[in-house]
Amino acid sequence: MSKKLCLTLLGLIPIIVLTSLLNSCGKKSSSGKVRLAFVTNASADFWAYAQAGVQKAESEFDDIEVEFKVGDGTPAKQRELVEALLVRGVKGIAISPTNPSGQKEMLNEWAEKASLITVDSDAVDSDRKFYLGTDNVAAGKKAGELLKEALPDGGKVMAFVGLGDQANAVERYQGLREAVEGTEIEILDLRTDEVDFGKARRNAEDTLTKHPDIAGMVGLWSYNAPLILEAVKDKGVLDKVKIIGFDEDPRTLKAIDAGEIHGTVVQKPYEFGYQAVVALRAMVVGGQTPKDLEVPDTNQKFIETLTIRKGEGLNYLKKCDAWKQSISK
Amino acid sequence: MANPLLRYAGRHRRETGMLGLLFILVVITSLGTIEEGIDGLFGSKFLTPDNLKNVARTIGIYGIFSIGVGIVIITAGIDLSVGSLMALLGVFFLFLVTPPGMRPDSAIARGIPEVSWPMAVLWVLLLGTLLGLLHGILVGKLKLQPFVVTLCGLLSYRGLARFYANDTTVNVGDASQDLSFARKLGDGTLGDVLISDGQKGILHSIPMTFVYLIIFAVITTIILHRSVLGRYIFAAGRNELATKYSGINTGLVIAIAYLIAGFCTAFSAIPFCIYTGSVQPTSHGAFFELYAIAAAVLGGCSLRGGEGSIPGILIGTAILIVLRNMVNLLGYPTPLSDAITGGVIFVGVIIDQHGATGLKKLFKRKVKAG
Numbered sequence: 001m002s003k004k005l006c007l008t009l010l011g012l013i014p015i016i017v018l019t020s021l022l023n024s025c026g027k028k029s030s031s032g033k034v035r036l037a038f039v040t041n042a043s044a045d046f047w048a049y050a051q052a053g054v055q056k057a058e059s060e061f062d063d064i065e066v067e068f069k070v071g072d073g074t075p076a077k078q079r080e081l082v083e084a085l086l087v088r089g090v091k092g093i094a095i096s097p098t099n100p101s102g103q104k105e106m107l108n109e110w111a112e113k114a115s116l117i118t119v120d121s122d123a124v125d126s127d128r129k130f131y132l133g134t135d136n137v138a139a140g141k142k143a144g145e146l147l148k149e150a151l152p153d154g155g156k157v158m159a160f161v162g163l164g165d166q167a168n169a170v171e172r173y174q175g176l177r178e179a180v181e182g183t184e185i186e187i188l189d190l191r192t193d194e195v196d197f198g199k200a201r202r203n204a205e206d207t208l209t210k211h212p213d214i215a216g217m218v219g220l221w222s223y224n225a226p227l228i229l230e231a232v233k234d235k236g237v238l239d240k241v242k243i244i245g246f247d248e249d250p251r252t253l254k255a256i257d258a259g260e261i262h263g264t265v266v267q268k269p270y271e272f273g274y275q276a277v278v279a280l281r282a283m284v285v286g287g288q289t290p291k292d293l294e295v296p297d298t299n300q301k302f303i304e305t306l307t308i309r310k311g312e313g314l315n316y317l318k319k320c321d322a323w324k325q326s327i328s329k
Numbered sequence: 330m331a332n333p334l335l336r337y338a339g340r341h342r343r344e345t346g347m348l349g350l351l352f353i354l355v356v357i358t359s360l361g362t363i364e365e366g367i368d369g370l371f372g373s374k375f376l377t378p379d380n381l382k383n384v385a386r387t388i389g390i391y392g393i394f395s396i397g398v399g400i401v402i403i404t405a406g407i408d409l410s411v412g413s414l415m416a417l418l419g420v421f422f423l424f425l426v427t428p429p430g431m432r433p434d435s436a437i438a439r440g441i442p443e444v445s446w447p448m449a450v451l452w453v454l455l456l457g458t459l460l461g462l463l464h465g466i467l468v469g470k471l472k473l474q475p476f477v478v479t480l481c482g483l484l485s486y487r488g489l490a491r492f493y494a495n496d497t498t499v500n501v502g503d504a505s506q507d508l509s510f511a512r513k514l515g516d517g518t519l520g521d522v523l524i525s526d527g528q529k530g531i532l533h534s535i536p537m538t539f540v541y542l543i544i545f546a547v548i549t550t551i552i553l554h555r556s557v558l559g560r561y562i563f564a565a566g567r568n569e570l571a572t573k574y575s576g577i578n579t580g581l582v583i584a585i586a587y588l589i590a591g592f593c594t595a596f597s598a599i600p601f602c603i604y605t606g607s608v609q610p611t612s613h614g615a616f617f618e619l620y621a622i623a624a625a626v627l628g629g630c631s632l633r634g635g636e637g638s639i640p641g642i643l644i645g646t647a648i649l650i651v652l653r654n655m656v657n658l659l660g661y662p663t664p665l666s667d668a669i670t671g672g673v674i675f676v677g678v679i680i681d682q683h684g685a686t687g688l689k690k691l692f693k694r695k696v697k698a699g
Contacts (some may be wrong), residue, residue: 043664044332070663073603074612080387084657087380088362102607105512166495194496 144179154184377500461591
């Protein structure tokens with residue numbers, strides 16, 4: 001045998017090793033179990049907590065097998081993932097659509113082949129069974145309550161978010177405004193940063209420069225509050241400006257206990273994951289309807305948010321870490 | 330019977346090798362997804378009509394723009410603008426079919442008139458071809474480096490798409506005209522178009538994008554492997570100066586290659602935007618240029634130019650898509666998908682570089698023995 005031929009055969013070895021390795025780590029289907037799936041819009045810590053909930057629910061029932069699939073922020077990837085899941089015989093899918101209005105056609109197509117629910121972001125006029133997630137207007141109101149606590153004498157407030165036209169941004173901002181209506185608190189505007197962290201920080205800095213009398217700053221998306229904090233610290237006005245955040249960014253939680261951020265409103269992704277799987281199982285295995293599952297007639301089931309104030313931040317952070325640790329890959 | 334086949338394989342050893350790799354992947358995936366009570370061939374989920382349709386549809390979309398990029402690579406060029414161009418053309422297409430009032434609130438978006446979808450398709454093809462020609466003139470006539478020219482395209486087309494769309498998502502569903510036939514042509518199957526939709530049968534398992542790919546493959550094979558222009562393209566890629574001194578207008582030849590690439594990208598942009606149902610300008614088609622380059626290189630195109638073939642590019646595309654399908658069907662963690670793709674390309678290229686001569690000898694020996 002020639003030397004080059006040996007090389008060719010040697011080259012085949014990595015392929016064989018790779019595939020056998022992959023075969024051992026890929027989940028083999030155990031027959032008889034009903035397959036369910038949870039598909040995220042993108043990768044984030046938020047979804048890691050949801051995954052912990054999914055796995056908890058999976059472990060409680062011995063007749064289901066749940067796949068957790070992570071999207072890359074595009075509808076194309078979600079379509080690729082879900083089509084493969086359907087081919088594999090998945091009977092129930094919980095999905096957080098990346099672009100609910102544009103994905104209506106594909107959601108309807110999938111809803112014909114499996115029980116489909118939307119999680120975290122809803123496609124209202126699609127054929128999904130129901131929506132499970134946060135009531136963002138109510139969450140915005142909770143942030144408004146925090147703001148009233150922090151600024152009993154009122155003052156000027158600026159709000160910050162990534163994309164101003166996303167449903168949860170619109171709704172949170174609306175709730176925030178509704179909550180402070182009739183008080184001395186004046187909400188100046190909503191600044192957007194297109195999810196560019198540098199721009200998010202510059203927005204906060206420019207606000208401090210332009211409005212030296214600013215009393216409060218609200219970050220509507222998870223990364224906003226920590227970046228606002230950086231800008232406020234840099235300017236040395238920590239004692240004058242109250243910050244309210246959203247979600248459970250570790251920097252936000254630590255700053256809350258340090259007294260630098262007044263508070264944050266957190267969603268319950270763990271519950272999203274847990275309840276989604278329980279509901280899918282009830283529908284697919286138990287043959288129940290959303291009505292049996294106490295879903296209101298609006299077909300939207302809201303999961304209450306939680307307000308975190310000083311003294312609760314680090315405890316919540318520990319809980320988040322515990323969720324992450326509990327995930328078995 | 331075996332001898333001509335083997336002789337063909339010996340002459341096209343790169344393609345043959347990659348076909349072997351594709352075959353291995355198909356066998357692994359088929360065997361790995363066998364389960365009882367599945368209506369696919371041998372009870373394998375990979376071989377169910379639904380899955381084969383999904384795979385063929387994706388190969389169709391990716392294959393068409395990969396052919397374009399492959400031809401450019403054969404001229405010793407590169408096209409990095411594919412993904413961004415798809416985003417720009419996707420936004421443009423959806424603007425054209427949507428009433429101005431439903432578009433994002435920017436002067437340019439609102440200024441474009443609404444036209445019927447066949448007209449919109451023609452406009453998109455024209456714009457894509459013109460931008461391809463622009464690349465071609467810049468590279469072929471003005472002698473700018475293709476990497477730089479198309480890198481500028483990569484940045485500016487996506488930037489323009491985001492700007493025109495006000496950084497918001499544009500939806501196919503916003504169109505008020507009836508797009509059901511356009512949907513069938515873009516996302517449906519041959520059966521949906523010719524008979525009626527929603528049925529089962531062989532024609533209903535052949536996606537339209539795959540039909541387009543076959544048409545593109547036949548035409549480009551004739552251009553590249555059976556025409557004078559094709560010989561010029563290979564010659565310009567192998568040694569531009571020598572080709573020029575033999576009296577061939579290499580600038581024109583190279584410009585035509587980029588023009589073809591622009592047309593191919595524009596053509597695949599339309600079914601792809603119907604496939605996703607919307608165009609999110611920040612992420613639509615991201616990294617597609619790299620998939621195309623990977624497909625071309627896997628299929629035997631040399632980045633130094635002068636080498637490659639249409640069948641090779643198709644096999645390269647099929648390998649990439651089957652790999653992704655394999656990752657999904659076998660239930661591997663999604664984040665591993667890209668790592669596996671990278672690994673297989675790497676192994677494939679190593680075998681190609683260092684094992685090709687070995688393979689050739691193996692074939693020679695068999696031919697003699699036969």
